[in-house]
Amino acid sequence: MERKYIQFACSLDCFDGCAFTAEVLDGEVVRIEGNQEHPLTKGYVCKKGAQHLERMYHPERILRPLKKVGTKWQEISWDDALEEISDKLKDIRSKDNTLSVLHYYDSGYGGISKMVDKMFFNYYGSITVPRGSLCWGAGIAAQQYDFGESRGHHPRDHLHAKTILLWGRNPHNTNIHLMEYLTQAKKQGTKIVLIDPIQTKSAQVATEHIGVKPGTDGALALGMAHCLIEQDMVDHEFIHNHVIGYENFKDYVKTFTPERVADITGVDADTIYRLAAYYGKDKPSCIILGYGLQRYSNGGNTVRCIDALGAITGNIGISGGGVNYANRLLADYIGGEVPKSAATGKKHRSFSRAFFGQYLEEENEFPIKAVFVTKANPLVQGPNLERMIRAFKKIEYKVVFDMFMTDTGKQADLFIPCTHVMEEDDIFLSSMFTPYLNYSQKAVEPRAGIIGEYEFFRALAKKMDLEQYPDIEKDEFLRRAVKPLEDAFQITFEDLKKTFFTIPYREIAWSERNFSTPSGKYELYSRQAEQDGLSPLPQYIPAMEGAIEYPLRLITPHPKDSLHSQHFAFKNKMPNVYINEATANKYGLKQGDFAKITTKQGSLLVKVEIDNNVGIDLLMIYEGWWHQSGSVNLLTEALISDMGEQAAYYDCFCNIKPEAL
Numbered sequence: 001m002e003r004k005y006i007q008f009a010c011s012l013d014c015f016d017g018c019a020f021t022a023e024v025l026d027g028e029v030v031r032i033e034g035n036q037e038h039p040l041t042k043g044y045v046c047k048k049g050a051q052h053l054e055r056m057y058h059p060e061r062i063l064r065p066l067k068k069v070g071t072k073w074q075e076i077s078w079d080d081a082l083e084e085i086s087d088k089l090k091d092i093r094s095k096d097n098t099l100s101v102l103h104y105y106d107s108g109y110g111g112i113s114k115m116v117d118k119m120f121f122n123y124y125g126s127i128t129v130p131r132g133s134l135c136w137g138a139g140i141a142a143q144q145y146d147f148g149e150s151r152g153h154h155p156r157d158h159l160h161a162k163t164i165l166l167w168g169r170n171p172h173n174t175n176i177h178l179m180e181y182l183t184q185a186k187k188q189g190t191k192i193v194l195i196d197p198i199q200t201k202s203a204q205v206a207t208e209h210i211g212v213k214p215g216t217d218g219a220l221a222l223g224m225a226h227c228l229i230e231q232d233m234v235d236h237e238f239i240h241n242h243v244i245g246y247e248n249f250k251d252y253v254k255t256f257t258p259e260r261v262a263d264i265t266g267v268d269a270d271t272i273y274r275l276a277a278y279y280g281k282d283k284p285s286c287i288i289l290g291y292g293l294q295r296y297s298n299g300g301n302t303v304r305c306i307d308a309l310g311a312i313t314g315n316i317g318i319s320g321g322g323v324n325y326a327n328r329l330l331a332d333y334i335g336g337e338v339p340k341s342a343a344t345g346k347k348h349r350s351f352s353r354a355f356f357g358q359y360l361e362e363e364n365e366f367p368i369k370a371v372f373v374t375k376a377n378p379l380v381q382g383p384n385l386e387r388m389i390r391a392f393k394k395i396e397y398k399v400v401f402d403m404f405m406t407d408t409g410k411q412a413d414l415f416i417p418c419t420h421v422m423e424e425d426d427i428f429l430s431s432m433f434t435p436y437l438n439y440s441q442k443a444v445e446p447r448a449g450i451i452g453e454y455e456f457f458r459a460l461a462k463k464m465d466l467e468q469y470p471d472i473e474k475d476e477f478l479r480r481a482v483k484p485l486e487d488a489f490q491i492t493f494e495d496l497k498k499t500f501f502t503i504p505y506r507e508i509a510w511s512e513r514n515f516s517t518p519s520g521k522y523e524l525y526s527r528q529a530e531q532d533g534l535s536p537l538p539q540y541i542p543a544m545e546g547a548i549e550y551p552l553r554l555i556t557p558h559p560k561d562s563l564h565s566q567h568f569a570f571k572n573k574m575p576n577v578y579i580n581e582a583t584a585n586k587y588g589l590k591q592g593d594f595a596k597i598t599t600k601q602g603s604l605l606v607k608v609e610i611d612n613n614v615g616i617d618l619l620m621i622y623e624g625w626w627h628q629s630g631s632v633n634l635l636t637e638a639l640i641s642d643m644g645e646q647a648a649y650y651d652c653f654c655n656i657k658p659e660a661l
C-alpha cells in the first residue's frame, strides 16, 4: 500500500484561497483536510471546500464527451469530440466569419493553466467575447478612477484599526478567514460597524449594525463626509499633498446634511454624526467593502463616495487604514503565453455580460453560429434568465465544458467533461483578498482518462494547425507564467511550488502614496471619469424605486454553503424567501407558507421564512438555485451599473402573493 500526502489549492472563486492536503492511498484520494501551514487559512476550510473530495468521485460527474443526438446524449470518444469541434471552427472560418464564434467564460475555476481557453481563441481568430462583470465590476472601475487600481491591506493589518466599517460584505458567508481577524479585533476593543440592509450573521463580529436602505450607501457616505468637513475631522496635510479636487468635493457635499441623508438612507442623523466621528476622529480607521453594495445601477458612484471618506481623513496608506475592496497584487507579475497570445492583434468583438441573452437575439453583422462556454453556468447565474435560455437554445452549435451536467450544459450540443483540481498541477492566485500564491499539485490521475482543458486545447490547436499555439508541457507553461514574479523577487519556480509566496512589502496598500491615477494623486475629481461621460466627482445617484405593481425590492446575495450554483447541484428543494414579519403580515404571509414572487421578468415559487434581520419592504433569496428548484435570475432584470458594466442584480422590484400548492 502506498500512502502519500499532496498539497493542493481550492479552485473556487472566493476571497480566501484555502490550501489543502490530500491523503492518497494506492492512487485514490481517501481524505482531504485544510493545510495548517498556510499563513492565512491555517487548516480551517469551509463546507464548500470540504466537498472537493465528494465532487471528484461524485456518481453524477460526467466522465466522457457527450453529443446530443435528437434529445438524447450519446457518449463519443475524445478524438471524435476534437474532430467535431475542429471541423466546426474551420467551417465557420471558411464559410462565415470567425466573429460568429462566441466564447463565454467566467471564474468557475481559478487556476492559471485553464486560461488556455482564451489563448486558443486568440490564435484561432477574432471572435466575440464578453466584457463587464457579473461580480465586482462597478467597484473595480470606481477604485480605478480614485486610486488607479484596487489594492487591499494584508488582513492582519486590520488588527491595527481602531474602527472598522464592514460595508456591504458578509464574511460570515463569503470570507470566513476575515471573520477570524474581525473576531480578534473586536476582542481587542476595535469598534466594528456592519452596514447592510440585512443584519447578517456577520453582525456576530460587529459592535453595531446599521440597516441602510438598499442602494443609498452613496448618500450615507456623503452625509458622513459632510459631518467630517463641518467638524474639521479631515486630514489637511494628506489632502494638500495627495488629493486632487477637495474644494469641489467640499462644495458638493454641503447639501448632504445628516437630516437630508437620514431621509434618503433610513439611518438617523445622530447615527450619521456618530459614524463620521468614529471614522474620522479616532484614527486609524479601516473600511472593508463588499461586492453586494455595488450590484446596483448607481454602484460605481457608491464606491467612489465611500472611497472619498478614506481620502479626506487620510486613512489611506497607513497601517490600520485603507478602503479594502479587492487586492490586486500578484496578478501584475503573471505573464507568459496567455498575455502573449492576446498581443497578436486579434480584434475581438465584445458584448456586455449582463446582456448576453439580448445580444444573442439581436441582429448582428455576423450572427452567432457557435457558443463555447468554459468555467461558467450562465443559464443560472446571468440576469433575465428566461430571455437568456430562449436565446441560447436558438444558437446552432453550443459546446459546454464542465464537471457536471449543469443547466447550461443541458442545453449544449456537445458536452466536454473537465478535470477536477486534484487531477492536475496548477497555480492559483486571486485579486479579491488573499495575498498568497498557491501551487496546487496533482494528487491522482484524472478519472476515466479525462483530458483536462490544458491538453484538450493543445490537441485542438494541433489538429487545426494553429502554429503559434505553444506546444509545450504544462510545467513549462506554468514556469513561463510566473517568470515575471521570479525575476522581480528573485524566487525560483521550485520555491514557488513549496512556499505560499506573497510580496513582503505590500502589507499596507499605497504606503508610498504614489497612486496609479493620471495625476499620481488620489483623484476626488477625476478627469478620466469626466471623459467617460460620468460625474468627475463621486456623486449620489438616487436609488431606483419600483413601479406601483412591484413595491418590494428583492436582493439575491451569496449563500454560505454553496459557491453560486456549484453546491446546490444535487438538491431539489424550493428556495426560501427571507422576509421581515411586518412585511409578511402586509402581504398576508406566514412562516412556512408557499408564495409566488413576480417581477417584470418572470415569477418564482418560494417558501416563506420569517426573518426580522431583513429590512422592511425587502425580500432576500440566496442566488445559485438550479432550474429544477427555481432560479432567482428568472426574476432579475438585465441592467448595468453606472461604471464597469456591472450587472445591477439588486435593482430588482417585485410583488409577492400567497400561493396554494
Ligand SMILES: Nc1nc2c(c(=O)[nH]1)N[C@H]1C(S)=C(S)[C@@H](COP(=O)(O)OP(=O)(O)OC[C@H]3O[C@@H](n4cnc5c(=O)[nH]c(N)nc54)[C@H](O)[C@@H]3O)O[C@H]1N2
Residues within 6 Å of the ligand: 013, 014, 015, 048, 135, 136, 167, 168, 169, 170, 171, 173, 174, 175, 195, 196, 197, 198, 200, 212, 213, 214, 215, 216, 217, 289, 290, 291, 292, 293, 555, 556, 557, 558, 559, 560, 561, 562, 563, 564, 650
Ligand atoms: N460561501 C460563498 N462564498 C463566496 C461566494 C459564494 O457564492 N458563496 N461567492 C464569492 C464571490 S464570486 C463573490 S463576488 C464574493 C461576494 O462576497 P460579499 O460581497 O461578501 O457577498 P454578497 O452576498 O455579494 O454581498 C454582501 C452583502 O451586501 C449586502 N448588500 C446588498 N445590497 C446592499 C446595499 O445596498 N448596501 C449595503 N451596505 N449592503 C448591501 C447583502 O445584504 C450582503 O449581506 O463572495 C465570494 N465567496
Ligand SMILES: Nc1nc2c(c(=O)[nH]1)N[C@H]1C(S)=C(S)[C@@H](COP(=O)(O)OP(=O)(O)OC[C@H]3O[C@@H](n4cnc5c(=O)[nH]c(N)nc54)[C@H](O)[C@@H]3O)O[C@H]1N2
Residues within 6 Å of the ligand: 013, 106, 107, 108, 109, 114, 134, 135, 136, 295, 373, 374, 375, 376, 377, 378, 381, 382, 401, 402, 403, 404, 406, 418, 419, 420, 453, 556, 557, 558, 563, 564, 565, 566, 623, 632, 633, 636, 649
Ligand atoms: N442574482 C444574482 N446572480 C448572481 C450574483 C448575485 O449576487 N445575485 N452573483 C454574481 C457573481 S458575483 C458571480 S462571480 C457570478 C458567477 O457565475 P458563474 O461563474 O457562471 O457561476 P458558478 O455557479 O460558479 O459556475 C461555474 C461553473 O464552472 C464549473 N467548473 C468548475 N471547475 C471547472 C473547470 O475546471 N473547468 C470548467 N470548464 N468548468 C469548471 C462549475 O462546475 C460550475 O458549473 O454569478 C453572478 N450571479
Ligand SMILES: [Mo]
Residues within 6 Å of the ligand: 134, 135, 136
Ligand atoms: Mo463574484
